[in-house]
Amino acid sequence: MLVVMNPGVTDNEINEVEKQLKGFGFSVHGPKGNNRRIFRISGESDVDTTIIEKTIPYVEKIVFPHYPFELASRDYQEEKTVFKVGDVEIGAQKTIIMAGPCAVEGRESYLRTAKAVKEAGAHILRGGAYKPRSSPYAFQGLEEEGLKIMAEAREMTGLPIITEVLDQYSVEIVAEYADILQVGTRNMQNFRLLKELGQLRKPVLLKRGMSATIEEWLMAAEYLLSEGNNKVILCERGIRTFETYTRNTLDISAVPVAKELSHLPVFVDPSHGTGLWRCVPPMSMAAIAAGADGLLIEVHPSPKEALCDGPQSLMPDKFAQLVNSLKKVAETVGRTL
Numbered sequence: 001m002l003v004v005m006n007p008g009v010t011d012n013e014i015n016e017v018e019k020q021l022k023g024f025g026f027s028v029h030g031p032k033g034n035n036r037r038i039f040r041i042s043g044e045s046d047v048d049t050t051i052i053e054k055t056i057p058y059v060e061k062i063v064f065p066h067y068p069f070e071l072a073s074r075d076y077q078e079e080k081t082v083f084k085v086g087d088v089e090i091g092a093q094k095t096i097i098m099a100g101p102c103a104v105e106g107r108e109s110y111l112r113t114a115k116a117v118k119e120a121g122a123h124i125l126r127g128g129a130y131k132p133r134s135s136p137y138a139f140q141g142l143e144e145e146g147l148k149i150m151a152e153a154r155e156m157t158g159l160p161i162i163t164e165v166l167d168q169y170s171v172e173i174v175a176e177y178a179d180i181l182q183v184g185t186r187n188m189q190n191f192r193l194l195k196e197l198g199q200l201r202k203p204v205l206l207k208r209g210m211s212a213t214i215e216e217w218l219m220a221a222e223y224l225l226s227e228g229n230n231k232v233i234l235c236e237r238g239i240r241t242f243e244t245y246t247r248n249t250l251d252i253s254a255v256p257v258a259k260e261l262s263h264l265p266v267f268v269d270p271s272h273g274t275g276l277w278r279c280v281p282p283m284s285m286a287a288i289a290a291g292a293d294g295l296l297i298e299v300h301p302s303p304k305e306a307l308c309d310g311p312q313s314l315m316p317d318k319f320a321q322l323v324n325s326l327k328k329v330a331e332t333v334g335r336t337l
């Protein structure tokens with residue numbers, strides 16, 4: 001159940017409402033602050049909820065949401081969530097491109113790739129320092145050294161950086177460097193990690209679990225929101241189906257569905273979504289046409305030598321061509337790039 005306060009309530013008034021709700025026996029969840037004038041409440045309180053509207057000042061109405069992901073839903077917030085990461089606005093008219101290699105493999109190659117993707121028009125740099133690999137014998141990432149290299153690339157390019165956080169033990173170290181923390185597909189339902197990231201006031205990109213329904217994905221986002229973090233990006237990255245030619249089946253239809261259900265920005269990762277670099281340009285166009293707020297694309301200077309995900313990585317020149325061709329698609333759907 002959502003308690004919506006009058007427009008223009010002050011922080012003090014919000015705190016007062018929270019105190020009164022707690023006094024009635026409700027527990028109170030959700031982002032706070034004077035631009036957040038809605039609480040999600042639950043609990044065993046025996047107070048007739050209509051009393052809340054009548055007795056607590058500053059309360060405009062009570063809303064009973066249509067979905068279990070209450071804070072992530074459009075019932076909670078009709079307008080789209082928009083927030084800034086550095087100078088980059090996420091969720092607004094402009095389509096945002098995050099690009100870089102799957103993993104940070106070394107200083108020189110990362111800085112070179114970072115420079116190339118910036119020149120091609122990327123807005124945010126990606127790279128994995130802690131890699132979730134299927135095989136324990138595969139390259140696991142450079143860990144803190146990788147984070148330091150990414151921080152150097154941020155200095156050099158002026159672009160914010162996004163990197164994956166694998167577990168709750170490394171939240172602190174990753175948060176020290178990253179501008180956006182990525183939760184990978186394998187961790188979408190790592191609820192301890194989500195709670196920890198919910199308490200952190202840093203943007204989180206939440207990949208869809210490879211076998212998760214859209215509702216499970218939005219419930220995972222609800223974990224972040226219910227802990228107070230409203231800077232959440234949803235990212236469709238392909239799901240497991242019976243198809244084996246592609247690595248995953250990129251569920252483009254999840255984009256309009258998630259955007260209709262939720263106010264959160266929705267990104268698409270066509271690299272993991274298909275596993276094939278040739279599929280990345282057409283799927284990027286499809287994603288933008290479907291309403292995606294941004295893309296997450298793997299770029300590697302020499303994919304054949306990549307330590308991770310070479311077959312799905314674009315060479316920098318192909319990436320530059322793609323960014324150019326995406327401008328037209330973005331314009332067609334009323335966006336910029």
Ligand code: PEP
Binds near residue numbers: 184185186237
């Ligand atoms: C990644 O983006 O590097 C990654 C591992 O993605 P996913 O969690 O979608 O497999």
Ligand code: MN
Binds near residue numbers: 102103272309
């Ligand atoms: Mn990868």
